[in-house]
Amino acid sequence: MTYDHARTRGGLFLGLGAYFLWGVMPLYFKALTHVGAMEIVAHRIVWSLIFLGALATFWSRWSRVGHALKNPKVALVLVLTSVLIAINWLIYIYAVVSGHVLEGSLGYYLNPLVNVLLGTILLKERLTRAQMAAVALAAAGVAVLAAGAGDALWISLSLAASFALYGFLRKVTPVEAVEGLWIETAFLTPFAAGYILWLQGSGAGSFLVTPSTNTLLVLGGAVTAIPLLMFTAAAKRMPYSTLGFLQYIAPSMQFLLAVLLFGERLTTAHIICFGAIWTALAIFVSEGLRTGRAAARERREAAEAVVAAP
Numbered sequence: 001m002t003y004d005h006a007r008t009r010g011g012l013f014l015g016l017g018a019y020f021l022w023g024v025m026p027l028y029f030k031a032l033t034h035v036g037a038m039e040i041v042a043h044r045i046v047w048s049l050i051f052l053g054a055l056a057t058f059w060s061r062w063s064r065v066g067h068a069l070k071n072p073k074v075a076l077v078l079v080l081t082s083v084l085i086a087i088n089w090l091i092y093i094y095a096v097v098s099g100h101v102l103e104g105s106l107g108y109y110l111n112p113l114v115n116v117l118l119g120t121i122l123l124k125e126r127l128t129r130a131q132m133a134a135v136a137l138a139a140a141g142v143a144v145l146a147a148g149a150g151d152a153l154w155i156s157l158s159l160a161a162s163f164a165l166y167g168f169l170r171k172v173t174p175v176e177a178v179e180g181l182w183i184e185t186a187f188l189t190p191f192a193a194g195y196i197l198w199l200q201g202s203g204a205g206s207f208l209v210t211p212s213t214n215t216l217l218v219l220g221g222a223v224t225a226i227p228l229l230m231f232t233a234a235a236k237r238m239p240y241s242t243l244g245f246l247q248y249i250a251p252s253m254q255f256l257l258a259v260l261l262f263g264e265r266l267t268t269a270h271i272i273c274f275g276a277i278w279t280a281l282a283i284f285v286s287e288g289l290r291t292g293r294a295a296a297r298e299r300r301e302a303a304e305a306v307v308a309a310p
Helices: 005-030 037-058 062-069 072-097 101-121 129-147 150-172 177-202 211-237 240-246 249-261 268-308
Strands: none
Touching: 005 072, 005 101, 005 211, 005 240, 005 249, 037 062, 037 072, 037 177, 037 211, 062 072, 062 177, 072 101, 072 150, 072 177, 101 129, 101 150, 101 249, 101 268, 129 268, 150 211, 177 211, 249 268
């Protein structure tokens, strides 16, 4: 699979933006610790549907939504991805509100390794020896951290598996970001809305109680949709293995927030893993730049040879 250089560069900026927003997202969920994880997820789904519907209207995308829904294979895949992203949201929010941001960050450290595995095996994306060494180093660092994760390791493994599969399926499914995410939230909205109505009717709901909580829950639509749209757009524009390594940005930011702001305990295993992963990232990025320059030089030389030919 080949990628246009300008398109790949655009994907790089989209990916960086998505992972930065995900990196600071624990701040948002910490402000909602008084709301249950399932209720937060339900509101994320409903308000995302409304937010994405407005975008689809503004950008005239409804015909594409209808076209995607008329394709049984696409619709079936989007049902699956809607379940995967709902599981991912629920587990991650639980991790943040229950004081397991470090385990959440571990899950997103594991995720790029799964992305690389999917990219190389299923999409036939090739890695150089230096990149394979970077993967091995990152895997070793994550293994050290996983060994000390204890009972909360299920959080990390579930987050890694659900989001890696979600990203892979969205990459290979012929539907754009806005249309696909709107369909996913549309599939989930009846369940989410029903749960919200049940909570509100039983007096256990958090909505319409305080203005600050109302505002935060409504903003969940934009908070949810914007980085996901950027991510799915980036996945269409660049190699999936490279996109996977960019994802170390988000868990590293979450890692720092957990230790420096939330006061979670930093162990020796965390320090070893943090160092190994950032070393691996430096190797991977530098190797990518080297191979990119070499490919550009080869294209330039080939073009010059064509011009010089009689």
